[in-house]
Amino acid sequence: MMTDKFQPMEEIKMLVDNQQMRPIWFDGEKKIARVIDQRMLPHKLVIADLNTVDDVIYAIQEMFVRGAPLIGATGAFGVYTALLQNQTCTSEDLVRECNRLKSARPTAVNLAWGVDRVLEACLNVNVPADRLNAARNEALAIVEDEAENCRQIGLHGLSIIQEISRKKGGAPVNILTHCNAGWLACIEYGTATAPMYTAFDQKIDIHVWVDETRPLNQGSRLTAWELGKHGINHTIITDNAGGHLMQHGMVDLVIVGTDRTTRSGDVANKIGTYLKALAAKDNNLPFYVALPSSTIDWEIDNGITDIPIEERDPEEIQYVQGLDQAGNLVKVLVPPLSSPAANHAFDVTPARLVTGLITERGICRATREDILALFPEKRATK
Structure with a gap:
């Protein structure tokens, strides 16, 4: 699940040693979300691939990712990951996976908010490929929305x-x-x-x-x-x-x-x-x-x-x-x-x-x- 190579998103504002970074991004080649394992900072920069829903839950519970907005974005990608694992899953199965995601940590309300927003965006889409795209696009939109919200807060x-x-x-x-x-x-x-x-x-x-x-x-x-x-x-x-x-x-x-x-x-x-x-x-x-x-x-x-x-x-x-x-x-x-x-x-x-x-x-x-x-x-x- 781990690699040592960091591949940042484009159009990022925060710099670390002149390298653009975000704590979560979508790898278009692998078709998965990747995150910084923040448990290792500041001494090591380790990247985790979120290949399965269990990976997403583990990353949230064990604090690879932490902080309310990031937890919400990670949960959002968890819905996409659930569909990536099983593109023909029923709505009932998807809701069940979403409930698992929402129970990963109890305090930050953003987790349920992010999961539910993606679920709503894709639940009534019947074509599997379209539903997967809808989930990915909504998760990406959440990432950008939260980034813009933080800019406005600043x-x-x-x-x-x-x-x-x-x-x-x-x-x-x-x-x-x-x-x-x-x-x-x-x-x-x-x-x-x-x-x-x-x-x-x-x-x-x-x-x-x-x-x-x-x-x-x-x-x-x-x-x-x-x-x-x-x-x-x-x-x-x-x-x-x-x-x-x-x-x-x-x-x-x-x-x-x-x-x-x-x-x-x-x-x-x-x-x-x-x-x-x-x-x-x-x-x-x-x-x-x-x-x-x-x-x-x-x-x-x-x-x-x-x-x-x-x-x-x-x-x-x-x-x-x-x-x-x-x-x-x-x-x-x-x-x-x-x-x-x-x-x-x-x-x-x-x-x-x-x-x-x-x-x-x-x-x-x-x-x-x-x-x-x-x-x-x-x-x-x-």
Whole structure:
């Protein structure tokens, strides 16, 4: 399933060592989707081929791919893959495979959204070849839609950074972020990082505090890698350092992503986000959440009671991965082997702690009415 050769899509904006990259793309020659195995970053660049639905599910569960928009796009390609495996499958069989895909991870609403969008596009197409093409085209459309949404998030979020830069007389704007809500999680630009990339490209002086983000270190492994490759000044910090930096005037604003946001503005994101929001509130600092509308769950109001929180393998707490002095990628045990560990993957930040939501349609307060004002088409059914 793995290869060492990377074949990027055309027309990509993000660069790594002057090479265009996306975390997922369609290989027209193989007729399959391929992804970066993000578990290996930043030390190795490994590519996985998604040949079967089981490959897609495994890639999602084991976090080859992670981040709500990317999970949704991968699930979308999973529907195509199901049809590629069995082009004459019945509608009932296809729905069954889609349900398997949607159950791969519970928290990010984008997974079900992406799968259902492709299913709807191809379910009533009777000619097998046409149905396969419809699934592929819809999956590709989702990829491009999410990339464009992230670009728009960057443009809208830019105004926040511009205003802080103006007030500081051009001095560096210090932004704190948690986990990885960059292009690795979102196909292009990222959500939380999109305003950062846009500001940097507009020659605004910024510096990013990057939470390491235990247990899998998506901040120190992935966000730091992304920002460094793009040339953005950044500093990795421990997960618990943010409050101290805020108290001492070293943070100007916080921008994070989200895996699911309720229609009333509660936000589920990587575990530890809630604590950053509390610290920001106590220090009168703006706390923004960047997200495409595909991440909004229009069916629920109360994030604390209604958003399912994934609990992952305790080994992710017990072990850390990195390079040894010989350059080998190794895992090492930190706590006593006999000590139990609990691994809650997400927490929920209540809307009252969120300064604003940065979406592809603009910035709004984290309230039901303000969210619906940006997305009035949802009023009829909500």
